[in-house]
Amino acid sequence: MSFSKNIQLNNLIKVSVRFRHFESIVLVENSDRSYVR
Known part of the structure; x- marks a missing residue:
């Protein structure tokens, strides 16, 4: 489980x-x- 991949996923x-x-x-x-119209 790579840390950078996790960060990318969170950002996405x-x-x-x-x-x-x-x-x-x-x-x-x-x-x-x-609705106004």
């Missing part, structure tokens, strides 16, 4: 979680605009 997970969070924010903003 963090990035994907952050991206998913950003995507959900964009979705919420879009739905808010459509």
Whole structure:
């Protein structure tokens, strides 16, 4: 079990979680605009 590989995996997970969070924010903003119209 290599230590550097573990760090890479953790970074990948963090990035994907952050991206998913950003995507959900964009979705919420879009739905808010459509509700206002």
